[in-house]
Amino acid sequence: MTIPATQHARPLSAAELQPQLPLVSVRDLKVAYGGGPLVLDGVDLDLFPGEMVALLGSSGSGKSTLMKSLTGFAPISGGSARVGGYDLTNLRRGQLRDVRASVGQVFQQFNLVGRLSVLTNVLTGALHEAGPINVVGGFSTAHRKRALELLDRVGIAHKAKEPARSLSGGQQQRVAIARALMQRPKLILADEPVASLDPKMSRSVLELLHAIARDDGIPVLVSLHVMPLALEHSDRIVGLRHGEMLVSAPTSQLDAAALDVVYQHDDEEGEGVVDDLA
Ligand SMILES: Nc1ncnc2c1ncn2[C@@H]1O[C@H](COP(=O)(O)OP(=O)(O)OP(=O)(O)O)[C@@H](O)[C@H]1O
Ligand SMILES: [Mg+2]
Numbered sequence: 001m002t003i004p005a006t007q008h009a010r011p012l013s014a015a016e017l018q019p020q021l022p023l024v025s026v027r028d029l030k031v032a033y034g035g036g037p038l039v040l041d042g043v044d045l046d047l048f049p050g051e052m053v054a055l056l057g058s059s060g061s062g063k064s065t066l067m068k069s070l071t072g073f074a075p076i077s078g079g080s081a082r083v084g085g086y087d088l089t090n091l092r093r094g095q096l097r098d099v100r101a102s103v104g105q106v107f108q109q110f111n112l113v114g115r116l117s118v119l120t121n122v123l124t125g126a127l128h129e130a131g132p133i134n135v136v137g138g139f140s141t142a143h144r145k146r147a148l149e150l151l152d153r154v155g156i157a158h159k160a161k162e163p164a165r166s167l168s169g170g171q172q173q174r175v176a177i178a179r180a181l182m183q184r185p186k187l188i189l190a191d192e193p194v195a196s197l198d199p200k201m202s203r204s205v206l207e208l209l210h211a212i213a214r215d216d217g218i219p220v221l222v223s224l225h226v227m228p229l230a231l232e233h234s235d236r237i238v239g240l241r242h243g244e245m246l247v248s249a250p251t252s253q254l255d256a257a258a259l260d261v262v263y264q265h266d267d268e269e270g271e272g273v274v275d276d277l278a
Pocket of ligand 2: 065
């Protein structure tokens, strides 16, 4: 086939020649724990730099499992999962550690060390690059400077010396986000990061995560139990039900009615009650 010469009238820009590649690429993913039934079945997911993708689904639908499969904590029994050039189904020695070091994680319960200072908690995000050091005294001046800058960015530099346990839930989640950024992550996975926070705090933490995705170009995958929060704070939504992906679309094309399919029949099955109360 010959291509008409007119198509070559203008030289292509570098961006056109190199379309943005997804940082995460999951195809037909299947996961089963310990030879049991499939808890993920045929999931496809791309995460591009700069976007925040919300993961919706009732309890047990496989949200955490999908995140765990991106860090080698869930047994992949079929399909493929690639993160930043690594094939999770075929990692060479040492690569799993590299994958985990490149993924910043944020959890519902913050997972801070309560008796340690806020600053030290953030510094632990750099442990993988600092090597075997004394956690309390051994970080470099450059690390400390960066940790303080990150605390400033998330709005709690004034709490740097306080023990982490003395902070409110919303503040602790900001510390956890600063710790994740300290890792210089290529990807952030946030598993129900606002489930323990009041609505106002929830919004501000999700706004922060969305700003990080946009400004730093780090894709953020965030699981949520509250549908309106997903509609407000994401670029795309992926909806799981019983391990199957029933929705995957730009948020601008979705509304509550379109997402209903993710929660359908839950009441009859005794699930979804928590979602309705949320
Ligand atoms: N380590 C495990 N061993 C066996 N089964 C597991 C394990 N972890 C999860 N499962 C099962 O996998 C399914 C999906 O669980 P998962 O935790 O991924 O759901 P979820 O959508 O994150 O739920 P929630 O909203 O309650 O956090 C569930 O049926 C669960 O019981
Ligand atoms: Mg979960």
